[in-house]
Amino acid sequence: MTKFIQELLNITFLYYVSVRMLFQFKRSGMRIFIQTILTQLYGIGVRSVPVVSIIGILAGIIFITLFIGIFGEITGVKSIGEVVAVIILREISPLVTGFIMIMRSVTAITTQLGIMRIQREIEAMEVMGISPIRYLVTPRMVGGVASLYCLNVVFNIMAFTSGYIASYFIISLPFEVFSSSVFSAFSILDIIAYNVKIFVGGTVIILMACYYGLSVSASSTEIPRAVSQAAVSTLLFLSIFYSIVFFFTLIINEMLVSVD
Amino acid sequence: MKTSKDGIIFKVEQGVEFYVDNTVWTVPEVLIQPSEWVCFVPESGETSKDSFIELAKIFATLSAPKSGRIVLFEKDIYKISYDSLIEIRKKIGFVQSYGGLLSNRSLYENIRFPLLVHTERSYDEINIKIDYFMDILGLSPYKEHKPHQIDGRRRWQTCVARALIFDPEWLVFEDIGDWSYKAGKGIVWSYLKDQIGSPMALIVCLSQSNLLFEKWFSDLGGKIIRIFPRNNTIG
Structure with a gap:
C-alpha cells in the first residue's frame, strides 16, 4: 500500500513538472521541443492508424450485424444508430484506442527510456543542463494525448462507415436515417465524458510509461519488469477509470431524465 | 599550469566523502582554479571503477557526496536553486567513459543537441562550430553514423566534442581507458595539450593508478591527487 501511494505521488509530481515544462516558453530550445x-x-499516432482503422472497420461491422441479428426486429431500425453512438463511438472507441496505445506505445516508451537510463543518456542530458522531463516526458505526453484524439477520430470514422455499410446491406437502411439516429443519440454529457476519457486516459498512460521507464536504474534485467509493470498498470488504470466515467455518466443521465 | 586567472571555480571543503559498494573514499580539501589540471587517482594498488565514476559525477554536479561541502563559484552547491544549477551545468563539460551518446541520433546530431537546446544560433553558425570540432577530433568521416555504428574510441571522442562545444569552464573525465590516452598520444589529449593556458580547468578521475599517464600529466603541470579508501566500511 505504501509503495502504491509512493508511486502515485511520484507520478503526480512527474505530471506537475511535465506540465510546468510545457508552459516554459524558452525560445532557445523551442525548435527541438516542437520537433x-x-x-x-508520428510514432504514437500516425503509425497506429492502420491497426486502429482495421479494428474500427471490424467493430462497426460486427456490432451492427450482431445487433440486427439479435435485437433488430424488436427495437427497430432507429436503435441501430444508438448502438453505434453509445456503444461503439462513446465506449468502445476510447477503450480500444487506449489499449492499442498501451500495446504499441506504452511498451515502446518504457523500453526506450529504460535503455536510455542504462546507457546513461539521461545522465548525459542532465549534465548538459538539458531537462530530461522537458525533452523526453513532456513531448511524449503532448504527442500521446493528441495522437489518442486523432486515433479516436479515425476509429469513429471507420466504425461509422463500416456500420452504415453493414446495415445498408443487411436491412437496406437509408444513410439519412442511420446518421440522424447516430447523431441524435449523443448528448452534451456524452461528449464531455468522451473528452475526459481521452484526455485523462491519454495523459496518465503516457506518464505511467515514462515513469516506469525512468525508474529503471542500472541493470538491463529491470527493463522487462518495468515494461510489464507499465503495461499492467496502465491497462488496469484505463479499465477502472473508464468504468468510473461510464457509471458516473449513467447516473447523471438517469438524474437528468428523472428531473425532466 | 602556464597561466592562472583569478577566481576559484571549484572547492572541496571539509573532506568530501563518497561511497560505492560499501567502501568509503575521502577526498582531501581541494581548490581548483581556472586553467588548472587535476587528476584524482586511487592509492596505488586500489582500484574501484564505480567509485571513480561516482567521484566524476560529484565534480559534474550529478551526484552528492556523503559528507563534506562542494563550493562552485563561491556558492554551496546544495543551496542553489535548480535553475541556477542548470546555468552552472552549461559551464561543465562531462565526458563519460562509454560516451553516453543519444542512440537515436547521429554523431553530428549528438554534438548539435545541446547547442539547439541552449542557444538561438542559426543552423549555419552551429554547423561551423560542430565541423570545427569534428575535424579536429578526427570525426568528420563519421558525421552521419549512429553511435552503434562506430567503435568505443570514436564514441568517446564524440562525447569529448560534445563536451567542448560550449567552451566549458571545466572539463570532467570520468574513468578513462588505457586506449584513450596512451600517455597523451591520443588525438583528444593532443588537442587538450594545445589548450594549456586557456581558462578551462581539467579534472580527470582515474579508477586505477597509471604511472605512464600520471607522469605525462605531471610533466604538463597537472596536479595528481591520491585518494585513500577509509578502512572501515559502512553497512
Missing part, C-alpha cells in the same frame, strides 16, 4: 513532439505524433 520532438512531431516525432512522437
Whole structure:
C-alpha cells in the first residue's frame, strides 16, 4: 500500500513538472521541443492508424450485424444508430484506442527510456543542463494525448462507415436515417465524458510509461519488469477509470431524465 | 599550469566523502582554479571503477557526496536553486567513459543537441562550430553514423566534442581507458595539450593508478591527487 501511494505521488509530481515544462516558453530550445513532439505524433499516432482503422472497420461491422441479428426486429431500425453512438463511438472507441496505445506505445516508451537510463543518456542530458522531463516526458505526453484524439477520430470514422455499410446491406437502411439516429443519440454529457476519457486516459498512460521507464536504474534485467509493470498498470488504470466515467455518466443521465 | 586567472571555480571543503559498494573514499580539501589540471587517482594498488565514476559525477554536479561541502563559484552547491544549477551545468563539460551518446541520433546530431537546446544560433553558425570540432577530433568521416555504428574510441571522442562545444569552464573525465590516452598520444589529449593556458580547468578521475599517464600529466603541470579508501566500511 505504501509503495502504491509512493508511486502515485511520484507520478503526480512527474505530471506537475511535465506540465510546468510545457508552459516554459524558452525560445532557445523551442525548435527541438516542437520537433520532438512531431516525432512522437508520428510514432504514437500516425503509425497506429492502420491497426486502429482495421479494428474500427471490424467493430462497426460486427456490432451492427450482431445487433440486427439479435435485437433488430424488436427495437427497430432507429436503435441501430444508438448502438453505434453509445456503444461503439462513446465506449468502445476510447477503450480500444487506449489499449492499442498501451500495446504499441506504452511498451515502446518504457523500453526506450529504460535503455536510455542504462546507457546513461539521461545522465548525459542532465549534465548538459538539458531537462530530461522537458525533452523526453513532456513531448511524449503532448504527442500521446493528441495522437489518442486523432486515433479516436479515425476509429469513429471507420466504425461509422463500416456500420452504415453493414446495415445498408443487411436491412437496406437509408444513410439519412442511420446518421440522424447516430447523431441524435449523443448528448452534451456524452461528449464531455468522451473528452475526459481521452484526455485523462491519454495523459496518465503516457506518464505511467515514462515513469516506469525512468525508474529503471542500472541493470538491463529491470527493463522487462518495468515494461510489464507499465503495461499492467496502465491497462488496469484505463479499465477502472473508464468504468468510473461510464457509471458516473449513467447516473447523471438517469438524474437528468428523472428531473425532466 | 602556464597561466592562472583569478577566481576559484571549484572547492572541496571539509573532506568530501563518497561511497560505492560499501567502501568509503575521502577526498582531501581541494581548490581548483581556472586553467588548472587535476587528476584524482586511487592509492596505488586500489582500484574501484564505480567509485571513480561516482567521484566524476560529484565534480559534474550529478551526484552528492556523503559528507563534506562542494563550493562552485563561491556558492554551496546544495543551496542553489535548480535553475541556477542548470546555468552552472552549461559551464561543465562531462565526458563519460562509454560516451553516453543519444542512440537515436547521429554523431553530428549528438554534438548539435545541446547547442539547439541552449542557444538561438542559426543552423549555419552551429554547423561551423560542430565541423570545427569534428575535424579536429578526427570525426568528420563519421558525421552521419549512429553511435552503434562506430567503435568505443570514436564514441568517446564524440562525447569529448560534445563536451567542448560550449567552451566549458571545466572539463570532467570520468574513468578513462588505457586506449584513450596512451600517455597523451591520443588525438583528444593532443588537442587538450594545445589548450594549456586557456581558462578551462581539467579534472580527470582515474579508477586505477597509471604511472605512464600520471607522469605525462605531471610533466604538463597537472596536479595528481591520491585518494585513500577509509578502512572501515559502512553497512
